[in-house]
Amino acid sequence: MAATATHERQGEYNRPPIPRSHFHRCLTFAPYYKNTENMALPMQAVSEWYAEVVERAGLAEHSPIRGCMTIKPYGWALWENIQRPLDEAFKATGHTNAYFPLFIPLSFLAREAAHVEGFAQECAVVTHYRIKTDPVTKSVAPDPEAELEEPLVVRPTSETIIWNTFKNWIRSYRDLPLLINQWANVVRWEKRPRLFLRTTEFLWQEGHTAHATAEEALAEARRMLDLYADFIQNYLAIPVVKGRKTPHERFAGAVETFTVETLLIDGKALQAGTSHFLGQNFAKAFEVRFLNAKNELEYVWATSWGVSTRLIGAVILSHGDEKGLILPPRIAPIQGVIVPIWRNEAEEKQVVEAAYRLADSLKKAGFRLHVDADPQHRPGWKFNEWEMKGVPLRLVLGPREVAEGTVEVAWRHTGEKRTLSLEAAIEAFPKWLETIQTELFQRAYQRIKASTFTVDSYDEMRTILEEKGGFILAHWDGNTETEIAIKEETGATIRCIPLEGSQEPGRCIYTGRPSVQRVLFARAY
RNA sequence: CGAGGCGUAGCGCAGCCCGGUAGCGCACCUGCUUUGGGAGCAGGGGGUCAGCGGUUCAAAUCCGCUCGCCUCGACCA
Numbered sequence: 161m162a163a164t165a166t167h168e169r170q171g172e173y174n175r176p177p178i179p180r181s182h183f184h185r186c187l188t189f190a191p192y193y194k195n196t197e198n199m200a201l202p203m204q205a206v207s208e209w210y211a212e213v214v215e216r217a218g219l220a221e222h223s224p225i226r227g228c229m230t231i232k233p234y235g236w237a238l239w240e241n242i243q244r245p246l247d248e249a250f251k252a253t254g255h256t257n258a259y260f261p262l263f264i265p266l267s268f269l270a271r272e273a274a275h276v277e278g279f280a281q282e283c284a285v286v287t288h289y290r291i292k293t294d295p296v297t298k299s300v301a302p303d304p305e306a307e308l309e310e311p312l313v314v315r316p317t318s319e320t321i322i323w324n325t326f327k328n329w330i331r332s333y334r335d336l337p338l339l340i341n342q343w344a345n346v347v348r349w350e351k352r353p354r355l356f357l358r359t360t361e362f363l364w365q366e367g368h369t370a371h372a373t374a375e376e377a378l379a380e381a382r383r384m385l386d387l388y389a390d391f392i393q394n395y396l397a398i399p400v401v402k403g404r405k406t407p408h409e410r411f412a413g414a415v416e417t418f419t420v421e422t423l424l425i426d427g428k429a430l431q432a433g434t435s436h437f438l439g440q441n442f443a444k445a446f447e448v449r450f451l452n453a454k455n456e457l458e459y460v461w462a463t464s465w466g467v468s469t470r471l472i473g474a475v476i477l478s479h480g481d482e483k484g485l486i487l488p489p490r491i492a493p494i495q496g497v498i499v500p501i502w503r504n505e506a507e508e509k510q511v512v513e514a515a516y517r518l519a520d521s522l523k524k525a526g527f528r529l530h531v532d533a534d535p536q537h538r539p540g541w542k543f544n545e546w547e548m549k550g551v552p553l554r555l556v557l558g559p560r561e562v563a564e565g566t567v568e569v570a571w572r573h574t575g576e577k578r579t580l581s582l583e584a585a586i587e588a589f590p591k592w593l594e595t596i597q598t599e600l601f602q603r604a605y606q607r608i609k610a611s612t613f614t615v616d617s618y619d620e621m622r623t624i625l626e627e628k629g630g631f632i633l634a635h636w637d638g639n640t641e642t643e644i645a646i647k648e649e650t651g652a653t654i655r656c657i658p659l660e661g662s663q664e665p666g667r668c669i670y671t672g673r674p675s676v677q678r679v680l681f682a683r684a685y
Numbered sequence: 686c687g688a689g690g691c692g693u694a695g696c697g698c699a700g701c702c703c704g705g706u707a708g709c710g711c712a713c714c715u716g717c718u719u720u721g722g723g724a725g726c727a728g729g730g731g732g733u734c735a736g737c738g739g740u741u742c743a744a745a746u747c748c749g750c751u752c753g754c755c756u757c758g759a760c761c762a
Contacts, residue, residue: 207757211755211756222755224753226753226754281760282760350761351759352756352760357762358761362762364762430762431762434762466762470762501721503720504720537720538722538723539721539723540720540721540723541722541723541724542722542723545723547722556721558721651758
């Protein structure tokens with residue numbers, strides 16, 4: 161239907177489809193309604209759309225604590241479906257899981273100069289270990305007599321506590337490589353939080369590895385970058401650009417930061433994952449040395465890498481439309497929802513039974529099905545609800561279908577509806593999911609391709625950024641001052657120096673000085 | 686941290702200008718009819734009007750302060 165056509169029209173990546181179906185009362189999707197002129201959407205419109213989708217699809221809600229979200233059951237199920245294949249992939253590549261403390265002594269954080277400087281602005285600090293009720297005012301407050309000797313930082317990331325531990329785990333080259341991952345929550349006191357995309361507390365995995373040589377550590381960082389790119393593209397159906405960060409954008413304490421960047425439907429870029437080659441910075445800060453085969457003491461080489469609940473934000477802002485969420489089948493908590501329709505008790509019994517039979521046969525084949533036989537809501541309500549929640553396929557069974565031995569199938573991402581025999585539907589179901597997965601990726605790929613601009617003049621770059629956003633491939637002279645100047649004037653940052661694609665030299669778009677290759681600019685989250 | 690906006694029922698809002706019994710829609714409860722794209726009718730429950738202080742016979746409404754939230758910037762996975 162219209163959604164597909166609009167989505168696939170090139171050059172309109174930043175214009176989510178205008179409404180064709182009208183919503184009632186509480187369901188507004190303000191941005192789409194405001195967009196009746198089909199003008200480029202203001203960022204704010206997408207902002208409101210995003211907040212509404214997250215809430216109405218039941219993914220998460222704001223908690224009483226500023227910047228911290230409550231992840232609701234449906235959102236958590238989505239996160240589990242992201243975690244599971246990632247965890248399996250880490251294990252398949254030789255990593256093992258462990259868990260390190262939430263609290264980091266202030267002195268640990270201070271050991272690596274660049275690291276502490278990078279995180280200083282956003283650390284939550286625990287200073288007391290007891291609270292006390294004032295006998296007079298009855299107000300409860302930290303007990304001034306129970307102040308910690310050394311404040312504890314709530315981990316913004318775990319390099320320091322982990323390297324302090326690795327020191328005890330590593331003696332010789334035979335202990336290497338050490339390949340550890342942990343699933344954890346971290347806290348970064350963000351100025352401007354947004355559900356999933358930037359929350360004060362967020363969930364992630366952080367891999368930390370130790371190696372005998374620089375080459376091996378670098379290869380590990382690259383290997384995990386590739387793993388992230390494969391996962392995000394194959395499971396989340398989100399195309400990414402792999403690249404290196406500039407020194408200015410590099411992780412605090414890293415020698416080299418690799419990144420996977422994507423472009424969202426509002427034309428803004430998002431860093432979807434990072435992988436760092438840490439050199440010997442943390443080994444030196446925490447005195448982690450090993451004896452090599454020649455009985456010489458050497459500092460170990462390190463990597464760290466992570467992806468977070470931000471990926472859920474990326475999914476929402478890569479595939480969603482005016483009806484709400486669209487989830488890629490591989491991570492969808494519900495891959496197919498079965499809606500039975502009836503007019504009387506006899507029919508109810510018949511269609512609900514048929515619905516569960518259909519669900520069971522698909523569940524046996526390993527798929528995630530849900531039967532919505534809730535008598536509280538009518539079919540129309542359910543259709544809208546499950547579309548909002550992004551379920552890839554809807555299977556409708558009414559008296560008609562049961563009598564004919566058929567089922568009506570509706571595709572969430574295209575709006576297409578077809579009625580076919582039950583047997584044919586059961587047989588084709590797996591193939592449909594694969595097709596949807598592929599089409600979502602292709603659709604996103606076309607969108608990003610259509611909004612990636614190769615630009616040779618600064619004016620042109622500014623115009624594109626103002627009018628539509630998107631990725632801009634342009635030459636840069638490699639200087640941080642140039643990078644900062646461009647950011648201040650346009651709001652765009654260098655998202656990465658792409659690892660793949662053309663390497664042809666040129667002249668810096670800003671200074672005219674020589675450039676080795678084009679870099680990727682964008683306004684970003 | 687800067688700039689805007691908003692705090693009234695679970696949610697969305699009106700009432701405030703011009704002080705005088707706290708309202709509407711959705712949701713919720715009961716009953717009946719309904720069920721193929723967000724059902725209808727009837728009845729019902731639910732409020733320290735964000736908090737504190739001031740003015741007044743009387744404050745959701747006027748004045749002051751505080752707190753919280755959202756959006757937009759600077760900062761960041």
